[in-house]
Amino acid sequence: MLGARLRSLREATGISREDAGYEIRASDSKISRMELGRVGFKVRDVADLLTLYGIVAEADRAPILDLAREANRPGWWRRYAEVMPGWSEAYLGLESAATLIRSYHLHLVPDLLQTEDYARAAVAQTSNPGTMSAEAVARTVEMRITRQRLLTRPDPPKLWAVIDEAALRPRIGSAEVLRAQLAHLRELAATPNIVIQILPAEYGGHVATGAFTILRFAEPELPDVVHLEHLTGAIDLDRPEDVDRYEELMNRLSVDSTTPDGLTAHLDRLAAAIER
Template identity: 35%
Template sequence: MGQELAGADAPGGGGAKSSRRVRYLRDEPVPSAQRMVVGDALRVRREQLGMKQEEVARLLGRSTSKVSRIESGQHQFKEEDLARFFAIYLVTDPEEQSQLRELAKQANQMPWWQPWAGVTQRHLQAVVSFEDMAQRIRSYEPQHLPGLLQTEEYARALIASGGGDARQREALVTFRMERQMRFQRAEKKLICVVDEGALMRGYGTPRIMRQQLEHLLELADSPRYLIRIAEQGRYNVPVHIGSITIWDFSARILPTIAYQEVFDGGLVFQDEAQVDDRARAFDRLREASLSPQRSVQRLRDLLKRTGR
C-alpha cells in the first residue's frame, strides 16, 4: 500500500504544516528513483505552464489518476506517452528529450535486485533505487549499524534476530552484501553517525563484534566513509531525530530526498522545507558527535574491551 499523507510536523518547525505531501511506502509498486526523476521533470513543466492535471489528462486522453501516478513515479512510461507529454509541455530540446527517454528506459528495465524481490519489502526496493542514483548519503541509525557498514556475519546475526526462515534470512544477507559491493564500486560518499549504543549492543558473538569494529576502522581510513560516533554517556546529544537517511543527488537529477523508516514501511519526504529541516537536524547531530579522529579512537577503545 502506498499513500500520500498530509505534511507532518518537521523537527524544529514549530508545528507548521507542509503544503506538500509525504509519501508513505509500504507494499506499493516500487516508485524507482528513475521514474521519479522523469515524473518530477514532467510535473515541473506542467506547473511552469500553469496547467492542471485534469487539463493534461484531457489532452492526453488519459485519466487524471494516471497523470498523477506518472508524476509520482508509480507508473511505467511508454514511448508514445512521453512523446505526447513533450508536445503538450513544449519540450523541444533534443538533449533534454534524450535524457528523459534514457531515464524512462532505465526505469522500465528489470532492476538488479529483482532476484531478491520475493524476500525484500517493496519499500526497501525503493530505498535501493534512490541509493543507486545518489551521489552522497547521510545516515543515522539509533538501534544498529547501517547496512552499508555491516560485515557479512554481523548482518547475518542481525537479520536472524528478526525471525523468518533460514532461506529467506540468507537471501537477505546476500542482498545486503550486493548493495555494499555496488556502493563500493561507485564514486559515492557516505556520511554516517553511528550511535555508540548500537556499537555496544552486540549481535551474534563477541568474535563477530570484534570483526565488525575492525571493519569500521578499515572503512574510516577511506575518504569516502565519514564516520562519527554519537556518545551514549554525553548529555544533550540530539539523537531524537530517529532513523534517517538523506540522499543527495547531482543537481540536474533530483532534489535532495529524506527518508525515515517506520515499523512496517517508510516515509519519503520531498518537500524542500521538510527535507531542509531534517538535513539541519542531522547536521546538528553530526556536529554534536565525536570528531572523525576521536571516533576512530573510540572504536579502538571498544575493540580493546571486547578482548581477543
C-alpha cells in the first residue's frame, strides 16, 4: 500500500525514479523495489520523498509516515514461524491489508471460519498426518484462531466465502465437531461483514479448479490478487487477465450457490443428516 502510494505521488509530479533515488541517496532500482513493496522502508527516506513530491502539509504527510512505520512492524504471525510454511507470510500480509476477501473452498471449511475443534481435527488430518507433534498441532491451531481476529477488529474486511457442500460432509473430526462447525457458520453469517454461501452438491462437479481466494485492497493503485495454494506452496496472480478469469468464476459460483437468506435452512438440513 505504501509503495503504491509513493509511486502515484511520484508519477503525478513527473519525477523520474532516478531523480527520486538521488534524493534519498539510492538508485532508481531501489525506488522501484520500494514502490513494489519488495524492500523495507526508512521513515527518513519516505519523509524526503514526500518533500520532493510536494507533500509538505503535516496533515497530508502524517498518514503516509504512519504507514511507513506500520510497514516496518513485524506481523503477528512471526510468533508462529516454527509452524508456518515459508510461503504463507506474504499471504498473511496481503490478507491483513485486504478490504474484501472472496474465496471458494472445496474440501474444508475456510480457516477464517473454523471452530477450534474443527481446526484441530483438520490440522491433524491434513497437515502431514501422523508426523506432526501434539505441540505443533496446538501451535498451528492457536495461530489459526489468532488469524480469525481479523474479522472482529475495528475495521474488519468483508469476507464472502462460497463453500462446496462436499466440505461440509463428516470427514473432519467427529459428528459432534462437524455439527458444532455448522452451527458456528450459522452464527458467523449473521455478522455484517461476513457472507457465506454453500455450493450444492449438484453444482460442485462443474468447477474445474481447486480452492482460491481473491483479495481486494482500499488503495486504487493496488490490483486484486488471486491466491492459489498447492501441495508444496502457493502462487499469487495479479495480471488483469488472470484475475478477471477468477472473478468471473467466483461470480458464477455465487449465482449457483445458496442465497445468504437460504443459508440457515441448508445448514440445518446438513446437520440433520449427520449420523450420531
